Structures are given as C-alpha cells and as structure tokens.
Amino acid sequence: MKMGLLWKLLVLQSFIGCLAESTTPLRPVFVKQPGSIVFPMHSTETRREVTFSCEAQGYPPPSYRWRLNDSFIAPRLGSRYSFSGGNLQISHLNKEEDVGIYQCLASNSLGTILSREASLHIAYLDNFKTQKRSPVRVRDGQGVVLLCGPPAHMGDLTFSWIFNAYPTFVKQDTRRFVSQKTGNLYIAKVEPSDVGNYTCVVTNTVTKSSVQGPPTPLVLRSDGIMGEYEPKIEVQFPEVISVAKGQTVKLECFALGNPAPSISWKRVEGVPFPRKVDVNKASGVLEIPYFQPEDAGVYECVAENARGKNAVKGKLAYYAPPQLTEKPQDLQRPIDESVVWECKASAKPKPSYRWLKNGEPLEPMENKLQVVNGALTISSLTLMDAGMYQCVAENRHGRVFTNAELRVIGKTGFFLP
CATH class of the missing domain: 2.60.40.10 (Immunoglobulins)
Known part of the structure; x- marks a missing residue:
C-alpha cells in the first residue's frame, strides 16, 4: 500500500515538473x-x-x-x-x-x-506607346545612333534589332553595336547597304515576353560623303561601378568614326587581365565573370583609327554587404546593474549600426543608453529594460539583423520578463 502511494507521488511530482518546464x-x-x-x-x-x-x-x-x-x-x-x-x-x-x-x-x-x-x-513589360518614328538621315561614312527607348518595365531586358523584316537581325561587328544597357543601335560608319528600316526588339528575361518598337527608317543623304574623322566614343561605362564578390561584370565601349575605329582594353595599373576575362562582340564588351577583390581597379577602353584615338576610364570598386562577425548573446542581469552588448560585422564600405527593442528603434539616452561602434550599453537596469533586442548592421549594399534577449532579475531573485 505504501509502495503504491509512493509511486503515485513520484508520478505526480514528475508531471508537475514537466508542466512547469x-x-x-x-x-x-x-x-x-x-x-x-x-x-x-x-x-x-x-x-x-x-x-x-x-x-x-x-x-x-x-x-x-x-x-x-x-x-x-x-x-x-x-x-x-x-x-x-x-x-x-x-x-x-x-x-x-x-x-x-x-x-x-x-x-x-x-x-x-x-x-x-x-x-x-x-x-512586367509594357508595349511601345509611339507608333511611328521619323526617318534618320545621314551621309555615307557618317556615324549614327538609333534610339530604342524601351517601354515601361520591371526586370532585366535584352535587346536586338530587326533589319527591314523578321527574321533578319542586325549582326554585330566592328562597325555595328547593340548596347544591352540602353538598347540603342550604334553604326560606327554608315554604308549604302545600311539603308532600310530598323526595329528594336525588347525581351524581358523574367517574363520571357517580347515587344517590338516602331520601325526607324535610315535614309542616305545625297549632299556628299562624310570625310574621315577621329573616334567619338558614344558608349561608355560609368566612372565608378560597385561590384560584389562573385558577380559578372560587363563593360560596354563603342565609338563612331571614319574609318570604323578599333576597340582595345587595358588595366590602368598595368596588371594583366586574368584568363577568365572575355572580350567579345568585336571588343565592344569586356566581361569579367566571378568578380574577386583583386579584379577591382581602373579599366580603360581605347578607340583608335587612322585619324586619331580617344579613351575612357572607369573604376571597378569591390563591395561587400555586412556579415556578422560578433553577435550579442542572451543575458540576465539584476536590477541596477549594467549591460554591454558587442555587435560587429565585416563589410565594404564599413557598416553603421543601430539597435531595436521589441522591433522599434532604440534611441540613445544620456547616462542610460549608448551605442558606440555597434556596442550597446544600458546602465542602471530597470524592469522596463527587459525585452528582445536586435542589432542591425548596414551599408548601402545591404543589412543584417541579429537577436538577443535581456531578462532582468527582480529583488526577489526571480527573472522578470
């Protein structure tokens, strides 16, 4: 009888312990x-x-x-x-x-x-709104730019141009170039065989849909032939381009001129291109796959013909969104004590830091709450300081969140949420 009662007490005690847990x-x-x-x-x-x-x-x-x-x-x-x-x-x-x-x-x-x-x-990709375009008139030997003017869209686009009628597309070479940044068609030096209608075709890489613009007639003027002139670079890359590790970089460069200019590329520091670099489309595009920090630097495009040469430069700057290297841990502290939480992240450019409490911004308070280089200090703890804290490390390329809990111990010795 006593053994049965003891067993029931043990079972009840175990149940109460599990319930409490x-x-x-x-x-x-x-x-x-x-x-x-x-x-x-x-x-x-x-x-x-x-x-x-x-x-x-x-x-x-x-x-x-x-x-x-x-x-x-x-x-x-x-x-x-x-x-x-x-x-x-x-x-x-x-x-x-x-x-x-x-x-x-x-x-x-x-x-x-x-x-x-x-x-x-x-x-998405809307249709072109304009239904008709005026003829573009140029002399034999003159360079020309035909504008695509893509319609309203969201998502990456690719561009091509139909010459006269589908399925005849403009073939890119040392004389003709289609920018995948703007969609424009560039002809370095117009020849009589270039006369005709040109239609820009825009394709959204996400929706897989395509739309055609209105034809642009290219007409040869009859008031003489364009003489030779030095290269004029019409397609160039920005002065500074921020690139993340692992991305593929494509730099475009193309020039008008008579004779049709040749395009060459180099690194200003004299560092040779790694094998992975690809120069294609008659040197109009420099492609750097799997970008690494050592690929950063100044790149130069040189356009040259018998009448002279011109060059443009641009800097590829390596960047990295924040990655946490030191995270705050859950803490429990008595009333009136202080808390110091460290929060650090690696990033380029260097990150800034801010803190949240229960999802809301935490504002610094003199002699109470300070944030210095990511470290959060809370002095003279009260029950009101208990809660969930988050450190946010950010730069212009991204932000990361990390969480920690603060529990405050009351005078009785119990944890108070």
Missing part, C-alpha cells in the same frame, strides 16, 4: 524568414498570388504582424492580404501598390523580433 516562457526565435520575390506579371499563373513565409518558435507561441515599407498591414474582410499562421499571402497583385520591402514581426510575452527584409518586385 513546458510553461517556462521562451523568447521568440525565427526558424523561417521571408525571402525576396520577383513575380512575372505575364506568367501563365492566372491567380497572381505570392506568399511570404515566416515562422518562429517560442512560449507562449508567437503571434505575427507584417509591415510593408515600415507601415503595418491590417488584413480586413475582402482584403487582398491574408495571414496563414505567420505567412502573408497577397492575391491579385498590383504593381503600383504591392511592390516594396516586407518584414515579419513575431511577438510573445518576452518581446518582439523583426525579420530580415524581403523585397517584392513585379516583373
């Missing part, structure tokens, strides 16, 4: 965060719906909210926005209203954490 408050921790989305508006999907994922663990189980461009989303009956657990669903996408930066907030009794940023872009 299962109800211990646990801070929210993300196990799934939203990722950026590019939605093709002209895809075969008819519902035009996207879902941003968000899931956090914690006790009590976290509740969720969402922000679009720093404004909270409030789903209403009949709204295009709806929640499913922590996920955000958007139906009947609208490219004017839905494009932007989304963030998920997960909250429980211990505080709130803010997810990383996720962008929504809606890729």
Whole structure:
C-alpha cells in the first residue's frame, strides 16, 4: 500500500515538473524568414498570388504582424492580404501598390523580433506607346545612333534589332553595336547597304515576353560623303561601378568614326587581365565573370583609327554587404546593474549600426543608453529594460539583423520578463 502511494507521488511530482518546464516562457526565435520575390506579371499563373513565409518558435507561441515599407498591414474582410499562421499571402497583385520591402514581426510575452527584409518586385513589360518614328538621315561614312527607348518595365531586358523584316537581325561587328544597357543601335560608319528600316526588339528575361518598337527608317543623304574623322566614343561605362564578390561584370565601349575605329582594353595599373576575362562582340564588351577583390581597379577602353584615338576610364570598386562577425548573446542581469552588448560585422564600405527593442528603434539616452561602434550599453537596469533586442548592421549594399534577449532579475531573485 505504501509502495503504491509512493509511486503515485513520484508520478505526480514528475508531471508537475514537466508542466512547469513546458510553461517556462521562451523568447521568440525565427526558424523561417521571408525571402525576396520577383513575380512575372505575364506568367501563365492566372491567380497572381505570392506568399511570404515566416515562422518562429517560442512560449507562449508567437503571434505575427507584417509591415510593408515600415507601415503595418491590417488584413480586413475582402482584403487582398491574408495571414496563414505567420505567412502573408497577397492575391491579385498590383504593381503600383504591392511592390516594396516586407518584414515579419513575431511577438510573445518576452518581446518582439523583426525579420530580415524581403523585397517584392513585379516583373512586367509594357508595349511601345509611339507608333511611328521619323526617318534618320545621314551621309555615307557618317556615324549614327538609333534610339530604342524601351517601354515601361520591371526586370532585366535584352535587346536586338530587326533589319527591314523578321527574321533578319542586325549582326554585330566592328562597325555595328547593340548596347544591352540602353538598347540603342550604334553604326560606327554608315554604308549604302545600311539603308532600310530598323526595329528594336525588347525581351524581358523574367517574363520571357517580347515587344517590338516602331520601325526607324535610315535614309542616305545625297549632299556628299562624310570625310574621315577621329573616334567619338558614344558608349561608355560609368566612372565608378560597385561590384560584389562573385558577380559578372560587363563593360560596354563603342565609338563612331571614319574609318570604323578599333576597340582595345587595358588595366590602368598595368596588371594583366586574368584568363577568365572575355572580350567579345568585336571588343565592344569586356566581361569579367566571378568578380574577386583583386579584379577591382581602373579599366580603360581605347578607340583608335587612322585619324586619331580617344579613351575612357572607369573604376571597378569591390563591395561587400555586412556579415556578422560578433553577435550579442542572451543575458540576465539584476536590477541596477549594467549591460554591454558587442555587435560587429565585416563589410565594404564599413557598416553603421543601430539597435531595436521589441522591433522599434532604440534611441540613445544620456547616462542610460549608448551605442558606440555597434556596442550597446544600458546602465542602471530597470524592469522596463527587459525585452528582445536586435542589432542591425548596414551599408548601402545591404543589412543584417541579429537577436538577443535581456531578462532582468527582480529583488526577489526571480527573472522578470
């Protein structure tokens, strides 16, 4: 009888211990965060719906909210926005209203954490609005630029030009060049065989849709032949281009001139090109795949013919978005003590730092709260200081978030969330 009673007491004690353990408050921790989305508006999907994922663990189980461009989303009956657990669903996408930066907030009794940023872009390609273009009149031997003027769009574009009728496309060589930056067609030196109609074809690489512009007639003037002249560089790259590690860089350079100029490339520092560098399309494009920090520097394009030469330079600058190297850890401290949290990140250019408490910006307070080089100091702790803190390291190329919990010990010795 006594053994049976003892066994029941042990079972009851074990149950009470498990119950106490299962109800211990646990801070929210993300196990799934939203990722950026590019939605093709002209895809075969008819519902035009996207879902941003968000899931956090914690006790009590976290509740969720969402922000679009720093404004909270409030789903209403009949709204295009709806929640499913922590996920955000958007139906009947609208490219004017839905494009932007989304963030998920997960909250429980211990505080709130803010997810990383996720962008929504809606890729599309409108039709050309202009239906007719005026003839472009040039002399034999003169250089010319035919403008594409792509229509409104979102998503990367590629360009080609039809000569007179499909499927005859302009072939690029030392005399003709199609810029994949602007879509314009450049003819270094016009010849009689170039006379005809030119049509710009624009293709969206995301939606896979294409549109054609109105034909541009190229007409040869009858008032003489253009004499020889030195190269005039019409296609050139920016003075400074920021490039991330691993990206592919394409520099364009093309010149008008009579005779048709030749294009050559070099690094100003005298450093030879690595084998991976590719010069194609009659030297009009310099391509550097898998960009590395050692590829940074000043590059020069030289256009030359019998009448002279010209050159343009541009700097490839290596950049890196922030990556955390030191993260704050969860802390528990008694009332009236101080807290120092270190937060460091590697980045180029160097990152700046800011802190959030429960998803809201933390403002420095004299003799109470300071942020110096990413380190957060909180003096004279009170119960009001307990909560979820996040360090944000950012530069113009990106930002990263890291989370930590502060629990304050009351006079009784208990932790107070």
